[in-house]
Amino acid sequence: MKQILTSRVYEAAIETSLDEAEALSQQLGNRILLKREDQQPVFSFKLRGAYNRISQLSLAERRKGVITASAGNHAQGVVFAANQLGIRAVVVMPVTTPLIKIKAVKRYGGEVTLHGNNFSEAAEKAARLTRESGMVFIHPFDDELVIAGQGTIGDELLRQNPGPLDAVFIPVGGGGLIAGVAAYIKELRPEVRIIGVEPRDSDAMARSLEAGKRLLLPEVGVFADGVAVKQVGRLTFTLCRRYVDDIIRVSTDELCSGIKAIYQATRSIVEPAGALGMTGLLKYIRESGCSDQTLIAINSGANMNFERLRYVAERTLIGEQQEALFAVTIPETRGSLKRFCHDLVGDRNITEFNYRLSSREQAYIFVGISISHAAERAEFGRRLNAAGYHNLDLTDNDLAKNHIRYMVGGRSTEVGGERLFRFWFPETPGALVRFLDGVGGERNISLFHYRMQGGDFGRVLIGLEGGGRGEGELEGRLDRLGYRYQEETANPAYRLFL
Incomplete structure (x- = not known):
């Protein structure tokens, strides 16, 4: 608590706004608020912890400079903070890091060293350089001062919303953000539920809390790269065991719908990791059926590559449970497609339709249909079965969504042993x-x-x-x-x- 209250983050960071999503609040019957960390100078909360850590270095440490390993928002936070304080900063990034992120680090005055094909190899290089040069390593999450810097968000939340508050939804990667915010809020308002949100394929904190010890994931997902952490920190795990009430896991499709919800509320486009809080909040309302509650989601960052928007838009309808994908076998006879559309699709919109002749007896179609809720998807499958159409629900099939929908008709009789x-x-x-x-x-x-x-x-x-x-x-x-x-x-x- 003391470290949070005496943090020096506001020498570089700003107090971001807490905005109400008015239309969404009315639609869902709860007061929904969004903490806008995308307003920070580096478009991410990471500046808070990085600056608090670096600003408290001794004069001898400042002369040696700082170093870190990161391909994302932490790197930008470190170099921005170091630049503000006139300290040399080196960032080790994997050689696979996109050029846009390398340029961002250099723009803030950082020196970039490219090494390895993944974060682990880059981190090993940073550790060697730290030993050889004597520079100070700035950990992205497992450091008391970094955690305290992130915890200032909790202080702001309680001041900006002094009235009723039921739950705060916080993105989780290594755990620095949720550990700092949870520690502060629980000390002052223990009745407020602290709920972390993780992608299903990067759920290191959820698994660790369930096991009662830190686990190392063999691999993590790549969509929400800002939270793609194989193992959470020792300090952050201890704090989360003490203060966190629950962890919600979300799918990629749900995360895309969360990005859309934030855009509709604020007209800002956040990165996938930044939308985790809102995504978890929406899932919480949907599954619990709660009403008349005050719920806050933390938007942790908005460093989104523009090119990713097409993918987000394509997956949003499924994430909102507004689209279902099916493979359906229909007889290759005159009028069969018309009967399929008239008798089974009915007044639903067809969102996608792919077909190629398979044989003279039958054809396989890949079809997307509009639905209004998840139960309607299951009902459509039952109607297909009742009508004698063999079908396969592909709505949750990543292979189908990422590749097959763009490749229907690619069968070959020449391939052997594929x-x-x-x-x-x-x-x-x-x-x-x-x-x-x-x-x-x-x-x-x-x-x-x-x-x-x-x-x-x-x-x-x-x-x-x-x-x-x-x-x-x-x-x-x-x-x-x-x-x-x-x-x-x-x-x-x-x-x-x-």
Whole structure:
């Protein structure tokens, strides 16, 4: 508490506004407020903790400078703070870091060292440089002064909203933000529920709290890259065990709908991690059915690549439970498509329709339909079954949503022994060449699909024909390559359409 109240963050950061989402509040029957950390000079709350830590260095430490490893908002917070204080700052970033983020760090006066293909390798390099140079390492979350700096948001919330407050929804990565805010609010207003929000594929804090100890995730998702942390901090875990009431996990589709909700309320476009608080708040209302409560979501940042907006828009309807995707087998007879649309789709809008002749007896269609709630999706599947149409609900199938919907009709009778893999390629020049060199020339690439989505990693679908040495040897090559991958050969959407 004392460290939060004596924090020096306001020498660089600003007190951000607490805005009511009036239309959303009326629609959902609760008072919904948004804490606007996107208003900070670096468009993220990270400046608070970084400045508080760096500003309290000794004169000897300031002369040596500071160093950190980061590819995101923490890097910008560190270099901005160091620049304000006239201190040298070095940031180690993976070589896969997009140029836009490298330029942002340099714009704020930081020195960039590129090393490794992921954050872990960059962090190891930063640790070596710290030992060799004597520079001070600024941890992104597991540091008392960093946590205290983030905790000033809690002080602002209670001053800006002195009346009723039921719950605060906070994005969780390594845990610095939620630890600081929770510690402050719970000391003064213990009745306020502190609810963290994590992506389902980056839920290190939720899993650790459930296990009663810090866990190391084998891999994390790439969409909400601002919270893609494999292991939470020791300090943050201890504080969260004491002060956090619950953690809500959300899907990528739900997160896209959260981005849209913030845009409609404020006309600001936040990054995926920045929308976690709002996404969790909306899910909480939907699942609990609460009303007449005062709920606050923290928008933690708005460093969004413009190119990602297309992907966000495509996934928003599913996240809002306004769209369902189905694979449907229809007879290849005259009038069958008309009967399908007239008798089953009815007055629903068709959001997407993909078809290609499969045989003279039957055809597979990939169709998207508008729905008003989740129960309607299940009801549509039951109606298809009752009418004798074999169908598969693909609404939660990532392979279908990321690739198949753009590739319907790609079957080939010439391919033999094909295995299908999804890869996450770093969005850097030479990524494909590295893949080809790593896999070797013994297997033919029989299928390839990539579509730019504006993130740090591109989602790539690749088919490899059998051949060469044993199948275990292929997995060995892929593991050594270092790209995250997942086999999809058994995925029913692949069997139907590709």
